[in-house]
Amino acid sequence: MASHKYDYDAIIIGAGISGLVCGCYLAKAGLKTLIVEKNAKPGGYCTSFTRNGFTFDACAHSLGSLREGGIIAKILKELSIENRIKFTRYSPQDIIITPDYKIYFWKELDNTVQELQNKFPKESKNIKDFMTFLDNSTGISAAELRNKTLESLLDEYFNDKKLKAILSILILGNMGLSPSHVSAFAAAKFYKEFIIDGGYYPEGGMQAFSDILAKRFKELGGSLSLSSLVTKMVKTDNTIKGVVIWETDFISAKYIISNCDATQTFSNLIGEENCDKEIIKKIHSLHYSLSMFILYLGVDKSLKNLPKAGSNIWFLPNYNIEAMYDLAKKGDIDNLDWFLLRLLPDKKSIIMLVNSPYKDSKYWKNNKDRLIGIFIKKIEAIIPDLSKHIILKDAATPSTLYKWTLNYKGASYGWESMPSQFAISGLSQVTPIKNLYLTGHWTTLAQGIPGVVYLGHDTAKIISGKERNRT
Numbered sequence: 001m002a003s004h005k006y007d008y009d010a011i012i013i014g015a016g017i018s019g020l021v022c023g024c025y026l027a028k029a030g031l032k033t034l035i036v037e038k039n040a041k042p043g044g045y046c047t048s049f050t051r052n053g054f055t056f057d058a059c060a061h062s063l064g065s066l067r068e069g070g071i072i073a074k075i076l077k078e079l080s081i082e083n084r085i086k087f088t089r090y091s092p093q094d095i096i097i098t099p100d101y102k103i104y105f106w107k108e109l110d111n112t113v114q115e116l117q118n119k120f121p122k123e124s125k126n127i128k129d130f131m132t133f134l135d136n137s138t139g140i141s142a143a144e145l146r147n148k149t150l151e152s153l154l155d156e157y158f159n160d161k162k163l164k165a166i167l168s169i170l171i172l173g174n175m176g177l178s179p180s181h182v183s184a185f186a187a188a189k190f191y192k193e194f195i196i197d198g199g200y201y202p203e204g205g206m207q208a209f210s211d212i213l214a215k216r217f218k219e220l221g222g223s224l225s226l227s228s229l230v231t232k233m234v235k236t237d238n239t240i241k242g243v244v245i246w247e248t249d250f251i252s253a254k255y256i257i258s259n260c261d262a263t264q265t266f267s268n269l270i271g272e273e274n275c276d277k278e279i280i281k282k283i284h285s286l287h288y289s290l291s292m293f294i295l296y297l298g299v300d301k302s303l304k305n306l307p308k309a310g311s312n313i314w315f316l317p318n319y320n321i322e323a324m325y326d327l328a329k330k331g332d333i334d335n336l337d338w339f340l341l342r343l344l345p346d347k348k349s350i351i352m353l354v355n356s357p358y359k360d361s362k363y364w365k366n367n368k369d370r371l372i373g374i375f376i377k378k379i380e381a382i383i384p385d386l387s388k389h390i391i392l393k394d395a396a397t398p399s400t401l402y403k404w405t406l407n408y409k410g411a412s413y414g415w416e417s418m419p420s421q422f423a424i425s426g427l428s429q430v431t432p433i434k435n436l437y438l439t440g441h442w443t444t445l446a447q448g449i450p451g452v453v454y455l456g457h458d459t460a461k462i463i464s465g466k467e468r469n470r471t
Contacts, residue, residue: 005252005254006242006252006253006254007034007242007251007252007253008032008033008034008223008251008252008253008254009026009031009032009033009253009254009255009467010023010026010031010032010033010034010253010254010255010256010257010463011033011034011035011036011242011243011251011253011255011256011257012026012033012034012035012036012256012257012258012259012439013036013230013243013256013257013258013259013260013265013269014035014036014037014038014044014258014259014260014440015035015036015037015039015042015043015044015210015214015224015226015259016042016043016044016045016046016259016260016405016440016452017043017044017046017209017210017213017440017449017452017453017456018259018439018440018441018452018453018455018456018459019035019037019044019257019259019439019440019456020035020042020043020210020213020214020217020456021075021213021452021453021456021457021460022257022259022439022455022456022457022459022460023035023217023222023224023456023460024075024079024213024216024217024220024222024460025079025456025457025460025461025464026222026460026463026464027217027220027221027222028079028220029460029464029467031255031463031464031467032221033217033221033222033223034222034223034224034225034251034253035217035222035223035224035225036225036228036229036230036243036245037224037225037226037227037228038227038228038229038230038406039226039227039404040226040227041207041210041226042210042211042213042214042224042226043206043207043209043210043211043214044210044259044404044405045058045059045060045401045404045405045412046058046059046060046206046207046209046210046449047059047206047207047210048204048205048206048207048208049207051296051298051392051394052298052391052392053298054296054298054346054348054349054391054392055205055344055346055349056296056344056349056351057205057206057207057344057351058206058294058396058404059292059294059353059396059401059412060206060449061206061312061342061351061353062090062093062194062198062199062200062201062312063087063198063200063201063202063209063449063450064193064194064197064198064199064200064448064449064450065193065197065449065450065453066087066089066197066200067197070193070197070450071193071450071453071454071457072449072450072453075453075457079213079216080216081212081213081216084212085202085203085208085209085212086202086203087200087201087202087203088200088201088203088310088345089107089199089200089201090107090199090200090201090308090309090310090311091106091107091108091199092104092105092106092107092199092308092311093105093106093107093195093198093199093311093312094170094195094198094199094311094312094314095307095308095311095312095313095314096166096169096170096314096316097313097314097315097316097382098162098165098166098316098317098319099317099318100162101119101162101166103115103116103119103166105195105198107199109131109135109196112131112195113127113128113131116163119163120160120162120163122159122160123158123159123160123163126157126158126159127158127163129157130157130158131196133157134188134191134192134195134196135192135196137188137189137192145183145184145185145188146183146184146185146419146422147419148183148184148185148419149179149180149181149182149183149184149419150168150171150179150180150182150183150184150187151178151179151180152184153184153187153188154167154168154179161319162319164179165316165319165320165321166316166319167191168321169314169316169321169324169338170190170191170194170195170314171187171190172321172324172325172338172355173314173338173340173353173355174190174194174448175187175190175289175413175417175447175448176289176290176328176355176412176413176416177289177325177416177417177418178321178322178324178325178326179321179322180322181325181416181418182416182417182418183417183418183419183421183422184419185419185422186417186422186446186447187417189446189448189451190447190448193448193450193451194448199310199311201310201345205344225245228245228246229245229246230243230244230245230260230269231244231245231246231247231269232244232247232269233256233265233269233270233436234250235270235274235433235436238432238433238434239433239434239435240253240255240256240433240434240435240436241253242256243256243269254435255435255436255437255463256435256436256437257437257438257439257459257463258436258437258438258439259438259439259440259456260405260406260407260440260442261405261406261407261408261411261414261442262283262408262414262415262427262438262442263283263288263408264406264407264408265438265442266279266280266283267280267283270433275432275433276426276432278426278432279426279427279431279432282424282426282427283427286415286416286421286424286427286444287415287416287418287421288408288409288411288414288415288416289411289412289413289414289415289416289417290328290329290355290356290357290411290412290413291355291356291357291358291398291401291402291409291410291411291412292353292354292355292356292396292398292401292410292412293333293353293354293356293371293375293395293396293397293398294351294352294353294395294396295350295351295352295353295372295375295376295379295393295394295395296349296350296351296392296393296394296395296396297349297350297351297352297376297386297390297392297393298348298349298350298390298391298392298393299348299349299350299386299389299390299391300348300389300391301348302389303383303385303386303389305383305384306343306347306383307341307343307382307383308343309343309344309345309346309347310342310343310344310345311342311343312340312341312342313340313341313342313343313382314338314339314340314341315337315338315339315340315341315378315379315381315382316338317337317338318337324336324337324338325355328354328355328356328357329357330357331356331357331359333356333367333371334371334374336354336355336356337378338354339352339353339354339375339378339379340352340353340354341379341382341383350379350383352375352379354375355412356397356398357398357409358398358399358402358409358410359398359399360399361399364397364398364399364400365399368395368397371395372393372394372395376390376393397410398410413441413447414440414441414442414443414444414447415427415441415442415444417447421444422444422445423444423445424444427442427443427444428443428444428445429443429445429455429458429459429462430462437459437462437463438459439452439455439456439459440452440455440456443455
């Protein structure tokens with residue numbers, strides 16, 4: 001129960017996956033916990049929506065880390081909900097289409113290794129060694145990988161430029177960075193959780209994963225306030241005191257956990273004038289990730305030659321991943337020719353994703369419909385005559401993603417996972433403000449759903465441990 005001094009022991013800002021997991025563990029530990037969410041449903045980027053009979057996943061499209069001992073499997077078991085949500089693991093989980101190859105990534109690692117070895121026989125031993133390294137990477141040394149880029153790691157294993165590009169497009173599409181920019185540590189973690197142990201999809205769509213966490217949180221005694229926007233954090237003598245909802249209602253708490261954008265947390269909710277100058281300087285010096293342009297298409301039943309439902313289809317027109325990244329950073333969206341395509345299990349809803357810069361809301365208002373048409377034509381390289389069978393078409397732009405989450409400039413992955421931006425002091429879970437904690441992908445610690453699940457669990461562990469030590 002909360003102390004008589006506070007309305008709650010803990011308030012979590014944002015019902016994204018990390019906030020939901022953190023809330024479940026805090027409530028389970030006996031802390032009176034409130035999660036405040038600006039949207040009408042929980043999940044953040046991990047949500048789904050239905051329009052005109054078609055159901056789409058808003059942004060996140062599959063899960064990893066559900067193997068025995070995987071972090072998501074672990075939290076589902078610890079929260080006693082492992083039997084309350086059903087997952088299908090699709091295989092192949094990823095298919096990469098290039099001018100020369102059609103590469104399949106299977107749920108069985110040996111089959112994936114064999115697939116790559118058949119296509120790149122001269123790299124046969126290197127492929128086996130690389131996959132073995134990833135599979136056994138539980139104790140990846142920080143000293144070994146955190147100061148390296150993926151480019152340098154791939155160069156240690158491989159010579160074939162096409163093979164390196166095929167492996168790198170998975171990072172560009174899922175982390176928003178090219179191999180010369182992304183941390184080898186972060187990339188290796190991604191490969192392990194999404195390639196070696198990926199392809200899982202919850203029955204009922206990605207929203208089902210968020211919903212079961214929200215339901216369990218409430219069962220454990222937590223309070224979830226939806227359609228409630230935190231407009232201010234109150235701080236006195238460098239100690240957080242509570243939050244203000246919709247500029248009128250003050251709610252006090254001993255601990256505040258921010259699962260929202262770090263710029264929003266420090267610059268807007270607390271106010272730069274109320275923060276240490278060093279933390280504001282860090283925020284303004286760091287690089288935020290790219291956003292996304294996401295196309296949603298509903299098609300009729302007569303459309304033939306559809307890709308395999310449940311698999312991620314990557315269209316890679318050339319092997320210059322660095323140039324693709326540069327085009328996105330520069331905002332040359334018309335000429336972005338690569339994309340990720342996914343046919344949902346209902347076999348009538350299609351999602352296409354491509355990295356994109358924010359630009360501004362005016363640009364997207366004026367160009368959204370034009371770009372929908374451009375990308376439909378590009379998808380027809382994989383699905384001929386697609387445009388003749390579309391019943392519904394819409395898109396989420398970086399401007400949409402900003403409005404949805406308030407992530408700075410619609411960033412899809414928080415801060416860029418560069419070697420120089422890992423575990424930044426003050427922007428990890430513990431902040432310079434007493435009793436203010438961070439969780440989620442703006443902590444400079446992890447990305448992807450398995451990463452933010454881990455952080456939600458670990459942040460709750462830090463706080464509940466602090467409470468235990470007081471008694």
